[in-house]
Amino acid sequence: MVWHGGSHSGDDENLDEDEILGKSYDGKLMRRFLPYLKPYSKGLGMALLFLLVTSALDLAGPYLIGYAIDHDITPVRGHSHPGGLPLILAIFLAALSISFLLKYVMGYVLQWVGQHVMYDLRTQIFTHLEQLNLQFFDKNPVGRLITRLTGDVDALNDLLTQGVVSILGDGVMLLFIVAAMLIVNWKLALIGLAVLPVITIIAHFFQRAMRRIYRRIRVRLSRLNGYLNENITGMAIVQLFNREQKMFESFEELNSSYRAANLQAIFAYSLFSPAVIFFGALGTALLAWVGGSNLRTWGVLPGTLFTMILYTNQAFQPIRDLADKFTLLQAAVAACERIFGLLDEVREPPDVPNPVVLDRVRGEIEFRHVTFGYDPANPVLKDVSFKIEAGESVAIVGATGAGKTSIISIMSRFYDIQQGEILLDGVDIRQMRRADVRRHIGTVLQDPVLFSGTITSNIRLHSEEVSDEQVRRAAAFVNADRFIDRLPEGYDHEVRERGSNFSAGQRQLLAFARAIAFDPEVLLVLDEATSSVDTETETLIQDALERLMKGRTSIIIAHRLFTIRHVDRIIVLHKGKVVEQGTHDALLERQGYYHRLYELQYQEQEMAEVG
Amino acid sequence: MRNMRLLVPYFSRYRNVIVVGVLCIAGSTVASLLQPYFLGRAIGAISAHYAPVRGAAAASLSPLYQDVLLLMGAAILQGLFAFFQRSTINRVSRFMEYHLREDMFLHLQRMDQRFYQEMHTGDLMARLTNDVNAVRQFVGMGVISFIQFAMMLVGAGIWLFIISWKLALITFVLLPMTSMGMIVVGRRMQTRYRAVQDQYGAISTFAQESFSGVRVIKAYVQEKLEAGAFAERNRDYVTRSLRYARLSSILWPLMMFVVGLTSAFVLYVGGQEVIQGQIRLRDFVQFMSTIGLLTFPMISLGWTMNMFQQASASMERISEVLRRQPRIKDTPGRTAVVTELRGDIEFRHVSLSYGDTDVLCDVSFSVPHGTTTAIVGRTGAGKSTLVDLIPRILEVDAGEVLIDGIDVRRIPLALLRRSVGFASQDTFLFSTTLRENVGFGISDPAAEDLMHAVDVSRLSKDLEQFPQGLDTIIGERGVSLSGGQKQRTSLARAVARDPVILILDDAMSSVDTQTQSEILFRIKKIMANRTSLIISQRVSTIKDADEIIVLDEGRIVERGDHTSLLNQDGMYARMYRRELLQQELEVDEQEPNGRTSQVGAAAHGGAE
Incomplete structure (x- = not known):
């Protein structure tokens, strides 16, 4: 499902939500985001300071060139300085070196700050989730959560590391250039800067157009990719139904509409760059001419004029960039919004203020009129009551959908029941800490x-x-030791994602081992049909199950006849209600629901054994 | 490199446009160089007037407007060339991308299912998107910057060497260091970046596993510890990112440093040359202004070199797909001349295996035209594989599958598939309208044909549930439909083709019993004169079939009609008894709110 390159996961259906770009500024969000920066304010402060210094140093080059022309190269009478060109060179090199170092640092x-903020955010999101x-996990696809954790956090980092440098850096640079020009000669400055507003306006409109075009490109690309994905997965159907030609035609349509959107972008650029070239040259030309x-009338030297021309050119880059970076800002704000939305999801309700803490429990369990539904309007368990003595082993049986799994979920307090109570050693489990219940x-x-x-x-x-x-x-x-001992690295043997390098039976045994390692007083085992377990492992599993249940209260959602026969008591659940209970033999004698259920499973078992 | 040659045909299609584009690059290069030339002349003139060289008399200020206008002229020219350059080369790169993707798509349409079993969808998608993009970027920006660089090198090189060989030497020794830096640092950055990406993947996988297994984590009260383990990986990611940042942060400052260094030395040496009278001030100014023009092509050359590697690797991955030949296709010369099929099917000693596992062993049977054969057996018995052989989704390893006495491999593929209506348990629907999905296999579906298919499959029962009837767009792969609706849509799709052979591969597992018998009744009517093959887990679906074949572990273990199979008291009889028992349990559900069908389906699912 995860193909990193294009998008992070199978999150395509939520494209809309994730694609929406927010406003470029949102005060409330920013106020909430600022505290994340606080621990790193020193680093940020330093970076900011360096930014000011390097921006100032970047002004040195053009100034030194003009100064050298006026004082050393073609000195105007009365203008000279003791050091000559070597001094100029020395200053120039010093400025370059310092600027280089500071920029690097x-x-x-x-980056350091950005990475640490990301670290904090990611850890917080994960811990919260x-x-x-x-x-919550039932409702939210894992793919989407991963996107929050990775893609959205990255968008914030982009803003911090690139956005802040560019937006602040470009702004400061622009400010410094304008200031320097005004100080050197305000009249020349006004001439040189006359074209800046025009460029700014053009850049603004260009950026607006580009934003629209890029959105179009993204939408069309995701449509194209969705179509490709669907065709690849459904290729057998396409071929079976001789649909290749038609599918190809639709593909052509999407492919060319994607191309068309890209050509629009190219066209916009092909208009924009000549405009920049033209106005850049215009500024230079005006300065040179006027x-x-x-x-002489303005009291300026030729070298200074050249300095002003170089400054004008230098002012162009920040303006072009600034517009670019606003998209980044928008993406970051949208990401921020989604992340905070996730962090606002409420956790499990807190444990009761004065929880009952039992050190070691005997393991007596009682259900008293328990009614529960994932959706309260639609209960899965209805008024279920039963009692299990300490040390007793009980099997719960019933057709699929009878509510067996829910019993396990509510006993672990993954969900809280709507009516009735569940008692552990006589204590309502809602009076205990969740962690304790689960221990x-x-x-x-x-x-x-x-x-x-x-x-x-x-384990x-x-x-x-x-x-x-x-x-x-x-x-x-x-x-489980039998197969573990056969592995080359024994207990250090690698388990791959989802345990894919182990058989179903082996995975089951490992899960048993895990349960035993934690030594709980009460054990719940969900033992539904497991397919493709070889006979040898099956025997091991049955043997293990029997040992697991011995000496501790155990409730098993049973599938295997073997286990059903070996428990002390069987509770038969049907449509959320307890319909029968008793020992295997007693229930069979009753010729009731259990009897038929048993017959059915017996048949199945027999089928499997024949195979 | 060899792979890049595959791109030649794509280029040659646009030969003329590319030639124009290259000329435009040349033009804009020359026009851009003309600007410092005229600026230098203007400044030179100004300087000669205000700051005459020692001993010379102050020159009168010549009219500046000449140079200034020429400067503007050059800028306009450069702008024009830039416009046409983008409209040619950049456009061509998009067209190439378009054709490359088109060719890949066409190729994928010809590939057989074995190919799709080997190649993961995600992998193919990556090749169609990321790799195509990498190639396109190289072709567009890469080629432009390379040509620009070459033009600059020739144009500016000659000009600058004429002005002053010393200054030119300084420039052409220092500036290329930017390309070198880009290449050296860039390569190492790539390695470190990969390390960052790997860890990024590790973080995502960890989170993925953790969220998917959240039940276990909570059951064992591991939440905090799990978060700690995540933080550890997260920290490793930060470490790797910072290792990358140590390189990436140096790149741009370094470039700027080298450019600044060039300016500084040109200022020093050039200044001295002017003082010594070897060059004029205008030469000096021209030189200074040209350095800025040279910078970008130099940097982007280094960038292009790095990009080339990536594009080449991507091209390799693309050609890997394009090189693969479909195994299932019409073989010229072997294909029989048939225009219509009657539908007599025969399997002769058919065997097939996946790797070491035998899926079918020596299976022989025949389905005469006009009859219905059912195939039953446990999951994994090879039933689906068996029917997949008829429309050549798969091919036999040994033996042959014949239709009307002709080996399917000799029947024109298009005809073969046109003759088969296929509905499988995997109801793959497309995210378009119901109408499109039902009429998927026919070229110009008439409304009544569609309605007929919808009626046969009993989708008609649910039609009014859909807001726009047949024109309702079903969500991605039909997510908005229930399992039964999906299956009935897929069934309608097969029926709509009016096929000679109808294959239902467990196509009604999620359809309730009542509806199912309605469907079977209708299908029986329309298939009276045709051939049907039905796979089912439910005996009730198939007990009326003319012949029932019981498949187990790839072999036929029992065959006969319903009654004779019951008499054999083998696997089939056991299956049947089990089903009866199940029904009995279902009948028991007599509570007012009980939805019999649901429980039935669930019990059925449990039995699988």
Whole structure:
């Protein structure tokens, strides 16, 4: 799904949201953003200072050239200075070297600040996201969250490192040039600067047009790419239905409309650059002509005139750039808005003020009239009551959609129930800290989630208190050590993304090991059908499951007949309600719902065994 | 380099335009050099008037307007040339990009499914976008800056050497250092940048994994620790970025430093030359003003050199795609002359494997024209692979698939596919209107044909749910449709072709039982005189078929009609019993708010 180059993820459908450019300035956002800069105010201050100094130093060159002409090269009577050209050269070189050094340091410092601000932001966003509840993750595609974390943070960095330098730098530069020109000779300055407003206006209109064109380009490109993507994925259908020609025609349309938008950009540029050339030359020409004709009356020397011409040319670059950078600013403001929007998402509601802290629980669980729905209007569990004694093992069975998974979710307090209560050792779990609930009640999920890392890191996760020894013992306990020991690097063996280098059965065993390593008093196991587990591993899994359940309260959402037969009690759930409960034999005798369910699964099992 | 030769045909198409463009670059180069020339003349004249060289009498101020007007003239000329240069070369680069992408698209349309199994969509997309873009950038900006550089080198070089060889030497020793710097620093920057990008990828992947596995993280109370692990990677990213920044921050200041250095030395040496009378002040001014013009081409040359590498690598990746030949295509000379198919299908000792896994082993059966054959079996039994062989989505490794006694590989591909209506479990719909999707396989769909297809597939039942009926745009790949609606649309798409052979590959798994039997009833009517192949997980779908083939691990394990298969009491009989039991459970749902179909589908899903 992730192809870094073009866009960051499968976030295409949200293109609209992500494409909208904000205003270029938003006071409230900026006030909220400023605190992120505060820790680095020293660095920023230094960069700012260096910016002023280098901008001033950049004025030295043209001045020295003019000065040398007037005083050394073709000295006007009465104007001379002791050092001569060597002194000029020395000053020039000194100015260049200092400017070079300061610019380098400034550039680096800004990058340093930018990177650290990004670091702070990214860590904050990530930490914040980790603390949001599951509903949030149900609603927001992971791709979009990644975009916030990467693309949007980058946009802010661009603003900080490029935008600030350019906008401030260009502004300061322009200011300094204008000031220098006015100081040297205000009349010449006015002549030389006369073209600047014209260029500014042209640049402004050009930029406006370009912004529109670029947006058009982006939209058309994303349409083209979306179309390409769809065609590549659906190529079999296109070919089967002899649709190549038509698809190609539509492609041509998109391809050429994208080209047309780009040609518009080229056209705009091809008008803009001659305009800049023309007005640049006009400024020079006016200075040479008007200034040259009036030198004596205005008391100016020829070299100074040349200095003024060089200054005028120098003033052009900042004006062109300034307009450019406003787009950057807009993108950053929009990104900022989205990031803060994410940070404003509320975390899980806080734990109760005075939580009940149980050190070690016995593991008695009771559901009292529990009603729950992901959408409260549409309950998945309706008035469910049952009690599980400490140390008892219970299986919950029922057809898909009967609400089995929800039981696990609400016991771990991923979601809070709407009515009734869930008691652990007689204490309502809402009176406990979430973290504590989850420490006491361990979960093994149906689709075992593995993270890239090593076997060890997948069993102990980040918890340092789980020692290597405990990791090994846990693995051995659930029979995972057999395949781990066969791996060349044993417990340090690499686990690839989503555990793709392990079989489904092996992943399941690792998930068991993880649960055991954390040694919870109550264990929830979601054990739905796992496909493609070979018989050998299947035996290992069954054996491990039995050992997992021994001696601790365990609730298993069972699929395997084996496990169902070995639990103390079976609770049958149907459409969010408890319809039957009892031992396997008692339930079979009843010839009720469980009986039929069992028959069905038995058939399936038999099918699988035949295969 | 070899790959870049592939671009030649694209160039030659625009030969004339390119020649004009190159002339424009030459023109604008000369015009740009003329400006310092006239400026120098003007300043020289002014200086001769106000600050005469020692001993010489003050010259009278000659009319400046001549030089000034010439200067403006040169600027206008340069502007004109610049305009035409952009309108030619830059445009051509966009046209080349257009044709390159077009050729790639055409090529992709010819490639078979094996190719698409090997190449990931993301990878292909990257080649179609990023790589094409890299090539285009090189062709556009790269070529321009190279030519500009060459012109500048020749034009300014000659002129400056005539003025003063010493100054010219200084300039042409110092300024090229900008290109060198660009190349040397730029290359190393690329390496470090790659390191930054790698870590960027690592951060994204970590976050991706973490958000996807957020349940586990929360279940084990790892949120804070996970954030710590993220921060660690984040820090590494900062370290790498700063290593890159140490280089990137030096680039521009360095360029400016070198240019400044050139000016400083030209000022010093040139000034002395003027004092010693070797050159005139106007020469000096001309020289000074030209340095600025030389700077940009020098810098961009270095940039171009770096870009070339990238473009060359991109071209390699593009040609990798273009070089691949489709394995499934018409072979000239082998193709039979047929214009119509009747629809007698025969599989003769067909085998096929993916790598080491055998998917089909020695499968033989035939489906006579006008009959219906069903294929059942567990997931992974090879059912889909089997039917994919008929319209040549896949090809056999051994044996042959015949239609009307002709090997499908000898039937013209277009005819073969036109004769087949195919609806599979993977209902790939396109993000356009329902109408477009239903009429996807016919050239000029008549309204009544579409309505007929929509009726057969029972999509008609839901039509009024859609705001614009058939003209409703379904979201990306049909996200706005339910699973059953998608399947019925895909079914309508197959039926609309009025096919000789209809293949339904588990095409109704999400359609409820009632609707399904309505569909089957209608299909039976229209397929009376044609050939149908139906794959299904549900026995109820296929029990009326003329022949039922039970496939397991790529082999035919049972065959016969429904009754005879039940009598065999094998795999098929077991499947059937299981299904009956399931239905029994479904019937049990008698609560008022119970949606039988939903539970049925769910129970079915669980059984898979």
